[in-house]
């Protein structure tokens with residue numbers, strides 16, 4: 123056999139047997155780049171997890187091609203994310219974490235990020251977000267610190283090099299406008315709930331115009347029966363229209379919903395602790411949806427929120443539309 127043919131076969135084996143997928147990187151308004159899909163790491167409650175499930179998830183994710191991990195101080199898994207990242211090159215992975223509600227005082231922000239960095243065993247994160255506009259003291263009473271002051275603390279954290287970029291989570295358009303009108307640094311990203319039932323076209327449009335990248339949390343919404351509340355609108359994972367679209371592209375229904383978010387210009391943050399699902403959820407960058415299929419998916423938008431946080435309705439900075447009964 124000619125050595126050239128041999129080399130050719132070896133290269134084929136190297137390039138076509140690898141199963142990793144990678145997400146494209148999108149430009150942030152501060153010049154940095156962000157991978158367009160992240161592993162979510164919230165376990166669904168705020169009790170301290172007892173096992174190392176997130177360590178494994180992070181390692182499976184990176185091996186499958188993920189280059190972005192989304193976490194938060196309140197998830198109580200930053201230590202696990204840190205252990206999961208061991209052995210990989212720091213500069214290859216984009217790490218997002220978030221400031222909790224009890225650290226809204228301007229001078230509490232830098233110490234809070236230092237604590238997160240200690241737990242993550244990192245010198246810096248790539249993106250630090252204010253988790254909610256709603257401030258609360260440790261005893262759960264409201265802290266009504268103006269989020270403009272919290273934002274000034276975020277700017278200081280960036281200045282110190284503790285984070286490359288800064289952004290917001292669960293802020294509404296009016297609140298972002300206030301930050302911009304105050305002449306403060308422009309947020310690089312906004313993380314909000316975004317899924318088939320809550321597509322937020324007006325907010326997406328606003329962020330696009332202001333070059334703020336949108337990250338979509340709870341990207342599966344009420345797709346799975348075990349998570350859907352009884353009042354949740356369709357679709358579920360076995361919805362005939364979704365199953366038909368999935369079949370057409372030889373993908374699963376969860377993959378179709380994630381791909382749709384990417385095509386809306388949103389970075390989905392699917393959470394899974396299951397190796398096969400982690401691998402499946404990033405395998406969405408080798409196809410695109412037709413206009414007519416996107417129109418079908420658009421039809422599921424019902425402005426339905428899975429995380430309305432009604433317990434904070436009375437806070438002056440409650441960010442969402444209030445239900446009519448209030």
Ligand SMILES: NC(=O)c1ccc[n+]([C@@H]2O[C@H](COP(=O)([O-])OP(=O)(O)OC[C@H]3O[C@@H](n4cnc5c(N)ncnc54)[C@H](OP(=O)(O)O)[C@@H]3O)[C@@H](O)[C@H]2O)c1
Pocket residue numbers: 161162163164165192193253291292313314338339340341342343346376377391392393394395396399400402403429
């Ligand atoms: N900024 C905020 O306020 C905020 C709020 C909520 C969430 N988040 C972020 O967004 C992330 C994702 O949101 P989320 O955790 O609420 O919900 P999600 O990612 O929409 O759904 C997670 C659920 O879907 C299951 N799942 C994942 N992939 C699947 C697949 N391919 N097939 C079938 N089932 C699948 C998971 O099960 P298994 O794990 O058992 O596989 C888990 O039960 C969070 O982890 C967090 O990082 C941010």
Ligand SMILES: *[C@@H]1O[C@H](CO)[C@@H](O)[C@H](O)[C@H]1NC(C)=O
Pocket residue numbers: 165166167168169
């Ligand atoms: C929190 O979630 C974890 C992971 O799903 C579960 O093992 C644990 O029992 C839950 N804790 C509480 C108090 O609900």
Ligand SMILES: *[C@@H]1O[C@H](CO)[C@@H](O)[C@H](O)[C@H]1NC(C)=O
Pocket residue numbers: 259260261262263
């Ligand atoms: C809650 O904590 C805040 C801040 O420490 C304090 O000012 C306030 O008095 C406390 N309220 C109650 C009811 O304990």
Ligand SMILES: *[C@@H]1O[C@H](CO)[C@@H](O)[C@H](O)[C@H]1NC(C)=O
Pocket residue numbers: 372
């Ligand atoms: C369909 O997808 C599966 C899983 O990714 C793959 O193994 C299979 O080869 C694909 N089939 C076709 C016809 O592309």
